[in-house]
Amino acid sequence: xxxxxxxxxxxxxxxxxxxxxxxxxxxxxxxxxxxxxxxxxxxxxxxxxxxxxxxxxxxxxxxxxxxxxxxxxxxxxxxxxxxxxxxxxxxxxxxxxxxxxx
Amino acid sequence: xxxxxxxxxxxxxxxxxxxxxxxxxxxxxxxxxxxxxxxxxxxxxxxxxxxxxxxxxxxxxxxxxxxxxxxxxxxxxxxxxxxxxxxxxxxxxxxxxxxxxxxxxxxxxxxxxxxxxxxxxxxxxxxxxxxxxxxxxxxxxxxxxxxxxxxxxxxxxxxxxxxxxxxxxx
Numbered sequence: 468x469x470x471x472x473x474x475x476x477x478x479x480x481x482x483x484x485x486x487x488x489x490x491x492x493x494x495x496x497x498x499x500x501x502x503x504x505x506x507x508x509x510x511x512x513x514x515x516x517x518x519x520x521x522x523x524x525x526x527x528x529x530x531x532x533x534x535x536x537x538x539x540x541x542x543x544x545x546x547x548x549x550x551x552x553x554x555x556x557x558x559x560x561x562x563x564x565x566x567x568x569x
Numbered sequence: 570x571x572x573x574x575x576x577x578x579x580x581x582x583x584x585x586x587x588x589x590x591x592x593x594x595x596x597x598x599x600x601x602x603x604x605x606x607x608x609x610x611x612x613x614x615x616x617x618x619x620x621x622x623x624x625x626x627x628x629x630x631x632x633x634x635x636x637x638x639x640x641x642x643x644x645x646x647x648x649x650x651x652x653x654x655x656x657x658x659x660x661x662x663x664x665x666x667x668x669x670x671x672x673x674x675x676x677x678x679x680x681x682x683x684x685x686x687x688x689x690x691x692x693x694x695x696x697x698x699x700x701x702x703x704x705x706x707x708x709x710x711x712x713x714x715x716x717x718x719x720x721x722x723x724x725x726x727x728x729x730x731x732x733x734x735x736x737x738x739x
Contacts, residue, residue: 491600492604493604506617506618507618511626511627512627516630533600534596535600536597
């Protein structure tokens with residue numbers, strides 16, 4: 468794809484995925500990598516940043532004798548997601564206003 | 570590269586991070602391996618970035634938040650100790666200690682003057698003439714008299730200093 472996947476778009480996407488319910492590292496990473504041409508090394512910093520900004524929290528749950536770290540959206544994360552929805556619509560509208568209908 | 574080697578190298582490459590940050594990264598990767606049933610001696614899938622690349626990406630993001638002066642292995646600089654020493658020197662009450670030393674020194678000298686004649690008297694073999702004995706007794710008396718005058722003055726002086734010191738601290 469010619470367009471750069473920017474960090475904010477990745478954060479927006481992770482928040483959107485978590486809006487459907489808590490998820491753990493592997494599943495989140497797989498979903499993101501299926502859609503975007505990114506590696507797991509790109510995703511970890513995204514998760515870390517969201518947590519640091521209190522947009523998500525983590526909790527550990529053992530599964531089959533190993534650990535799964537779940538990521539969960541905070542209220543702040545939900546609000547941020549709403550902001551991103553608005554910003555994204557504005558952004559698309561701006562681009563569309565130039566390229567749309569051509 | 571095996572999982573074990575991969576995680577070891579990742580850990581090495583992340584040495585400059587605080588250990589909690591480093592552990593978070595390692596936990597994330599361990600989980601990815603666990604979910605794919607990759608054992609410690611199994612090879613890491615080729616689509617994984619190298620530990621160096623991962624570390625670079627993580628570090629470039631994290632170093633933005635870590636305080637600029639954070640250095641996990643840097644020992645405390647000698648200048649820190651010099652600084653602490655200087656601060657102690659500057660704020661230590663020399664103005665309080667110095668007069669006290671002068672007073673105590675003076676007292677000690679006077680005591681020596683008072684008791685020196687006795688010392689000489691006891692150490693001599695008894696062949697001292699009357700004049701010498703009288704002279705020694707005289708010197709002794711002068712020393713004792715001075716002590717009697719000076720000691721109350723000194724006590725008063727120290728008390729005043731102490732009061733001043735306490736007032737300053739409050």
